[in-house]
Amino acid sequence: MKRLGVNIDHIATVRNARGEKHPDPFFAASQVVKMGADSVTIHLREDRRHINDADAKKICKLKNIFVNLEISMDDKIVKNALRIKPNYICIVPENRKEITTEGGLNLTKNKKKLKTIIEKFKKVKIRTSLFINPTIKDIKLSKELNVDCVEIHTGRISNLVKLKKKYNTEFSRIKKSSILANKLNIEVHAGHGLDYKTTKILNKINEIQEFNIGHFIIGESIFYGLSKVIKKFKKILKN
Numbered sequence: 001m002k003r004l005g006v007n008i009d010h011i012a013t014v015r016n017a018r019g020e021k022h023p024d025p026f027f028a029a030s031q032v033v034k035m036g037a038d039s040v041t042i043h044l045r046e047d048r049r050h051i052n053d054a055d056a057k058k059i060c061k062l063k064n065i066f067v068n069l070e071i072s073m074d075d076k077i078v079k080n081a082l083r084i085k086p087n088y089i090c091i092v093p094e095n096r097k098e099i100t101t102e103g104g105l106n107l108t109k110n111k112k113k114l115k116t117i118i119e120k121f122k123k124v125k126i127r128t129s130l131f132i133n134p135t136i137k138d139i140k141l142s143k144e145l146n147v148d149c150v151e152i153h154t155g156r157i158s159n160l161v162k163l164k165k166k167y168n169t170e171f172s173r174i175k176k177s178s179i180l181a182n183k184l185n186i187e188v189h190a191g192h193g194l195d196y197k198t199t200k201i202l203n204k205i206n207e208i209q210e211f212n213i214g215h216f217i218i219g220e221s222i223f224y225g226l227s228k229v230i231k232k233f234k235k236i237l238k239n
Ligand code: PXP
Pocket: 007, 043, 070, 090, 092, 100, 101, 131, 151, 190, 191, 192, 193, 194, 212, 213, 214, 215, 216
């Protein structure tokens, strides 16, 4: 069965709105796993707008919970991540002014830097992933970089589906990229902007093994509760 990673950044967003301790992302991490999530994703952003260093440290120490830490290529953040030692790392592009991650990494421009970072994490046996756009070129470059996994940015297909526009071309790009990655022994993940409908659509691609979903899960949970929402996603991924 395909795995579900729940991104809990926005639990910290709500907490930070008050500058107090509630709701606690550390508590959320263990709860989402009890409710059926296969892993927890957190993004330690350079501006610390949601998850902070103390959250990341505490969450990564949780036993029996797989934590996927998203980080930029910033030297200080990479050093921090090596100290925190999550189970998994996902390297993402980061731009201080963006509301959320706006696209995949520029692998061509950052090849040398990414190679050094990936080697550092591989040395300490941390599964490492690159957040990329669904292109054949980027899958081939990911192979050259010897990364364990790629996470395909699903923002574009999610927007097309939400706007009720044709999404076949984007779906086909994701499918072709996933098939090639799989052939090259790179594990395929997908994430960004996903809701029930887009997850159902992308679930048809057998090569995708993990979905990382945040904003929709946290938002929908306001109305229906985390447990129900996570269970509904798990049911989609079973089919
Ligand atoms: N995967 C990655 C690599 C991301 O950067 C994000 C957004 O932080 C997500 C998944 C989750 O996206 P969303 O919150 O839109 O579900």
